Amino acid sequence: MSFPRCALLWARLPAGRWAGHRAAVCSVLRARGEPLPGALGRVSTAASASSSSSASGGSKAPNTSLFVPLTVKPQGPSADGDVGAELTRPLDKNEVKKILDKFYKRKEIQKLGADYGLDARLFHQAFVSFRNYIMQSHSLDVDIHIILNDICFSAAHVDDLFPFFLRHAKQIFPVLECKDDLRKISDLRIPPNWYPEARAIQRKIIFHSGPTNSGKTYHAIQKYLSAKSGVYCGPLKLLAHEIFEKSNAAGVPCDLVTGEERVTIEPDGKQAAHVACTVEMCSVTTPYEVAVIDEIQMIKDPARGWAWTRALLGLCAEEVHLCGESAAIDLVTELMYTTGEEVEVRNYKRLTPISVLDHALESLDNLRPGDCIVCFSKNDIYSVSRQIEIRGLESAVIYGSLPPGTKLAQAKKFNDPDDPCKILVATDAIGMGLNLSIRRIIFYSLIKPTINEKGEKEIEPITTSQALQIAGRAGRFSSKYKEGEVTTMNREDLSLLKEILNRHVEPIKAAGLHPTAEQIEMFAYHLPDTTLSNLIDIFVDFSQVDGQYFVCNMDDFKFSAELIQHIPLSLRVRYVFCTAPINKKQPFVCSSLLQFARQYSRNQPLTFSWLRRYIKWPLLSPKNIKDLMDLEAVHDVLDLYLWLSYRFIDMFPDASLVRDLQKELDGIIQDGVHNITKLIKISETHKLLNLESLSAESQSRSSGTLKGQARRVRGTKTLGSKAAEPPIPSAGEKSLASRLVQQGLLTADMLKQLEKEWLTQQMEHDKDRTEPGTHSKGTRRKKKEPDSD
Numbered sequence: 001m002s003f004p005r006c007a008l009l010w011a012r013l014p015a016g017r018w019a020g021h022r023a024a025v026c027s028v029l030r031a032r033g034e035p036l037p038g039a040l041g042r043v044s045t046a047a048s049a050s051s052s053s054s055a056s057g058g059s060k061a062p063n064t065s066l067f068v069p070l071t072v073k074p075q076g077p078s079a080d081g082d083v084g085a086e087l088t089r090p091l092d093k094n095e096v097k098k099i100l101d102k103f104y105k106r107k108e109i110q111k112l113g114a115d116y117g118l119d120a121r122l123f124h125q126a127f128v129s130f131r132n133y134i135m136q137s138h139s140l141d142v143d144i145h146i147i148l149n150d151i152c153f154s155a156a157h158v159d160d161l162f163p164f165f166l167r168h169a170k171q172i173f174p175v176l177e178c179k180d181d182l183r184k185i186s187d188l189r190i191p192p193n194w195y196p197e198a199r200a201i202q203r204k205i206i207f208h209s210g211p212t213n214s215g216k217t218y219h220a221i222q223k224y225l226s227a228k229s230g231v232y233c234g235p236l237k238l239l240a241h242e243i244f245e246k247s248n249a250a251g252v253p254c255d256l257v258t259g260e261e262r263v264t265i266e267p268d269g270k271q272a273a274h275v276a277c278t279v280e281m282c283s284v285t286t287p288y289e290v291a292v293i294d295e296i297q298m299i300k301d302p303a304r305g306w307a308w309t310r311a312l313l314g315l316c317a318e319e320v321h322l323c324g325e326s327a328a329i330d331l332v333t334e335l336m337y338t339t340g341e342e343v344e345v346r347n348y349k350r351l352t353p354i355s356v357l358d359h360a361l362e363s364l365d366n367l368r369p370g371d372c373i374v375c376f377s378k379n380d381i382y383s384v385s386r387q388i389e390i391r392g393l394e395s396a397v398i399y400g401s402l403p404p405g406t407k408l409a410q411a412k413k414f415n416d417p418d419d420p421c422k423i424l425v426a427t428d429a430i431g432m433g434l435n436l437s438i439r440r441i442i443f444y445s446l447i448k449p450t451i452n453e454k455g456e457k458e459i460e461p462i463t464t465s466q467a468l469q470i471a472g473r474a475g476r477f478s479s480k481y482k483e484g485e486v487t488t489m490n491r492e493d494l495s496l497l498k499e500i501l502n503r504h505v506e507p508i509k510a511a512g513l514h515p516t517a518e519q520i521e522m523f524a525y526h527l528p529d530t531t532l533s534n535l536i537d538i539f540v541d542f543s544q545v546d547g548q549y550f551v552c553n554m555d556d557f558k559f560s561a562e563l564i565q566h567i568p569l570s571l572r573v574r575y576v577f578c579t580a581p582i583n584k585k586q587p588f589v590c591s592s593l594l595q596f597a598r599q600y601s602r603n604q605p606l607t608f609s610w611l612r613r614y615i616k617w618p619l620l621s622p623k624n625i626k627d628l629m630d631l632e633a634v635h636d637v638l639d640l641y642l643w644l645s646y647r648f649i650d651m652f653p654d655a656s657l658v659r660d661l662q663k664e665l666d667g668i669i670q671d672g673v674h675n676i677t678k679l680i681k682i683s684e685t686h687k688l689l690n691l692e693s694l695s696a697e698s699q700s701r702s703s704g705t706l707k708g709q710a711r712r713v714r715g716t717k718t719l720g721s722k723a724a725e726p727p728i729p730s731a732g733e734k735s736l737a738s739r740l741v742q743q744g745l746l747t748a749d750m751l752k753q754l755e756k757e758w759l760t761q762q763m764e765h766d767k768d769r770t771e772p773g774t775h776s777k778g779t780r781r782k783k784k785e786p787d788s789d
Helices: 003-011 015-032 038-056 083-087 093-105 107-115 120-136 142-152 158-172 179-185 216-226 237-249 296-300 305-314 326-339 378-390 404-415 464-471 491-502 517-526 532-542 555-563 571-579 587-601 608-615 625-645 655-674 676-687 696-702 706-715 736-742 748-770
Strands: 204-209 230-234 254-257 274-278 287-293 316-324 343-347 354-356 371-374 395-398 423-426 440-443 447-451 457-461 484-488 511-513 549-551
Touching (some): 083 142, 093 120, 093 142, 107 120, 120 158, 142 158, 179 517, 179 532, 204 326, 216 230, 216 287, 216 316, 230 237, 237 254, 237 404, 287 305, 296 305, 296 316, 296 511, 305 316, 305 326, 305 511, 316 326, 326 343, 378 395, 378 423, 378 676, 404 655, 440 464, 484 491, 517 532, 517 571, 532 571, 555 571, 555 587, 571 587, 587 608, 587 625, 608 625, 608 655, 625 655, 625 676
Parallel strands (some): 204 316, 204 343, 230 274, 254 274, 287 316, 354 484, 371 440, 395 423, 511 549
Antiparallel strands (some): 447 457
8 A cells, every 4th residue: 555545545534533643644745755635635734733833832842751651551352353454464573573663763753753742752752652552462453453564565654654653652641632732721921810809909019128126017017907907918827826816905806817727706707807817828809908918028938939929919908018028129019010000118127226246155154144046957956955954054945846836835935034044045937926035146057958949958058038037036126135136156157147147138039839729620631640740740841930930849749749649539639638738857747648638538537536546645745855756746747637627627527626636735745845955865865965866957967977977986896896986086187076065066074974974884895795604606696886976
């Protein structure tokens, strides 16, 4: 059968199913210089135009490494028999393999595949799948069987296989069939148009710009309280709670809305005219007189920036008050220009002076009342707290994973003038949401692990914005200290701190965006067999944004999607589970998300009694740091339950009981944190100061120092020999003890105690070895970890 005759037969096939293949045949004919059959020429024009449009796909070429091939199973024996073999003859598999190999090597075919979106990688994967399908099928469709038979007898050209190959390629890579549609769905340009209610009114935008403790938020809140209706959007639950309480205390009825909590102040359950919420929870359809968006500079946040963009563009308020750093002014002005709204900027200066000291603290012996030591890892928190306790001082402790109630209790303890606790040890969690009476901020370190826009972990000095936010907590206007001071723990860090604080804060250049559930559903309609995680990757790759925007990092979403991928859930339910805020560093929290999703898929409500059994309630007070961390993880699991209870009320029915349970757990954690130095001491006794194993957050910092040394010390111990002594440092190398003292992980007193304990253990070890009959030949005695670790 000649190629023109084959094409003519194609032209007679039904248009709906075979139009794309007719277009492909037409392309091959043109490439070979063959005349087009009349029928094929008539139908090929529209199909060719469509395919060329699809092939062009827009300005940005897709990242084809994201296209995961689907499996197309070979055909088994047909009930009707092998019709193709009956019409022609059975195919010689060896001959077919030679034909397929020749087809693969044809440059013209590779070029034609590229025109349809098959780059070298996709072409190879599609061909391997196509060849396996042909070679492993018991019987083939009549059309492809006839073409292969004709090629074997030289009655057709090997290029005639292309329409069948392309059909197969679109089966395993369905994205090739709908690239234009996917680009339209993922087009994130002109986001102001997503909010027609906000565009229907002319809003007044007021930007309150100033540093920490300048009164900018206070002035915005006064407008909020004096309005007939208003919404406050904050970055933290603590801040939403604070405005909720202030508003109601001022006689302005206010509701509270966070991801895990809804509080309606009116007894009949009617919504109040004012609401305080976390920024993700704000309504963009409810009309307000005044809206306040706090910490607007977080519009650049790689993970959460989309929430500030949504609030800024979508809130339906006559006046929108923005509070934040001056670095966001230019971007906000530019964004509002696209909505036709002008921005009024009100600048504020700090209410109390703050100064950077010319000397570092250098020793914890130099601490004085009102000091706050800022650390960037739990490891440092534990170490510093223990050293302060050794000096006979009391300290409060605040870090990010503590429950809000525990943070407030520790803040109250530190602020209380009658409480003996006068020192605060905290992470940068104090930068927002807590009112603290701090005289002096002391940076224990200037290095902080961060996640960049690509989701990669970076360890580098804190930014100017972060340093100003933290340093600004000293000498606040409402505290008893009217002047603030800032310094570092180590002398060598002081010059770097001054340099960081004196740098100009870089203007924010872009605002975050995030795909909606509706957009992902439309994507899934076109790619029904693609996993949710892969859908997100393809969406982000296909997305187009204006220059003032970026697509937020979605690694946490994808982590959850992969975690529950094997559980049968509808796409919308799966999407909601994946947006649940969890700490993926907490294994128990991750396994709880998995368990909750599994229960949901079985249509088994997660009752209060089930949850109590799952978390093994009642829980005991923590006896060491690990116990405390486990309790914090359980608190996060209860948060997860409450978050899901507001999305799936029927399946998570006992929110009020769980909230009471969480308050009880908060009290247990508060007791643990109150006695944290005792817990640290017990942990030291059992873990012998191997603190880096307590927190994954500090592993990267300690892997080359304490942990590496401990590993080397343990590695020197051999069976049947004396307990190994720590390696003797070379002349130019500091000893382990010296380095630990320099890092602040050991004091002279602790070093003496360690030496005594190590000598005692060595004596006991030698005594055990000299006792007859203690160890039989060939048995391995359990090794003891030397105290020097």
